[in-house]
Amino acid sequence: MTVTTTTTTLNLPIIDLSSPDPISTANSIRQACVEYGFFYLVNHGVDEDFMKQAFEESAKFFSLPIQHKIKLNRKEYRGYTPLYAEKLDPSSLSKGDPKESFYIGPLTDTTSVHLNQWPSEELLPNWRPTMESLFWKILSAGKELLSLIALSLNLDENYFEKISALNKPEAFLRLLRYPGELGSSEEICGASPHSDYGMITLLMTNGVPGLQICKEKLKQPQVWEDVSHVEGAIIVNIGDMMERWTNCVYQSTLHRVMPTGKERYSTV
Numbered sequence: 001m002t003v004t005t006t007t008t009t010l011n012l013p014i015i016d017l018s019s020p021d022p023i024s025t026a027n028s029i030r031q032a033c034v035e036y037g038f039f040y041l042v043n044h045g046v047d048e049d050f051m052k053q054a055f056e057e058s059a060k061f062f063s064l065p066i067q068h069k070i071k072l073n074r075k076e077y078r079g080y081t082p083l084y085a086e087k088l089d090p091s092s093l094s095k096g097d098p099k100e101s102f103y104i105g106p107l108t109d110t111t112s113v114h115l116n117q118w119p120s121e122e123l124l125p126n127w128r129p130t131m132e133s134l135f136w137k138i139l140s141a142g143k144e145l146l147s148l149i150a151l152s153l154n155l156d157e158n159y160f161e162k163i164s165a166l167n168k169p170e171a172f173l174r175l176l177r178y179p180g181e182l183g184s185s186e187e188i189c190g191a192s193p194h195s196d197y198g199m200i201t202l203l204m205t206n207g208v209p210g211l212q213i214c215k216e217k218l219k220q221p222q223v224w225e226d227v228s229h230v231e232g233a234i235i236v237n238i239g240d241m242m243e244r245w246t247n248c249v250y251q252s253t254l255h256r257v258m259p260t261g262k263e264r265y266s267t268v
């Protein structure tokens, strides 16, 4: 049995992507990745009004009747997954995570881009252009960040590009909706505890809290700490692949989303 307790809210480091001093930024990134595996990214080029618009479009899709959504059921890792269809912690006894999602595959890859599924233009005319624009903006911030992460590891800033780490399937964009309803007394997570599998994850939320991290995954009882919302910031976390590549110097930190009674949207 896993016994969990929640403590205080964390003060994660804030990294400024537009800082004129890449070496000092890289040093701060290193410290954040060693200590937490999580940090906030500001001045990343995705402006707040645009994010608001993206969450509005996301909400329009998720509020469609289920028969419209189910037509876009996930195939080839692209499309809609209904409530409870996923369980990020396979050992959890719950019937699945109470969240729905929509997966968009890499727009960069001409050989697979046609596999993406989109809601019809008649139903949601601005949906596809908004999500495509979101994809490019976050990808661009992510690539800039990866050159700073390379510097933070004392590598050439183009290192990840040179080793083809940015080749297809470069990046997926997922839109998530958590109904947020509080369950019975048992601990039911919106997203059950997991670490991400890739290089890095860039996460934006609509400001509704719920994200928690557990810095020491092997310690019992587990201690979960709240990650608070910083207006306009992207939350970045290190994935398992980057943890492995750095011989565990950078942490792929366990995290989860707890319901707070409020509907929550995020993009990862």
Ligand SMILES: O=C(O)CCC(=O)C(=O)O
Pocket: 176, 191, 196, 203, 205, 211, 255, 256, 257, 266, 267, 268
């Ligand atoms: O919605 C969130 O805040 C986190 C989602 C997440 O951790 C994931 O999908 O990997």
Ligand SMILES: [Fe+2]
Pocket: 194, 195, 196, 201, 255
């Ligand atoms: Fe995650």
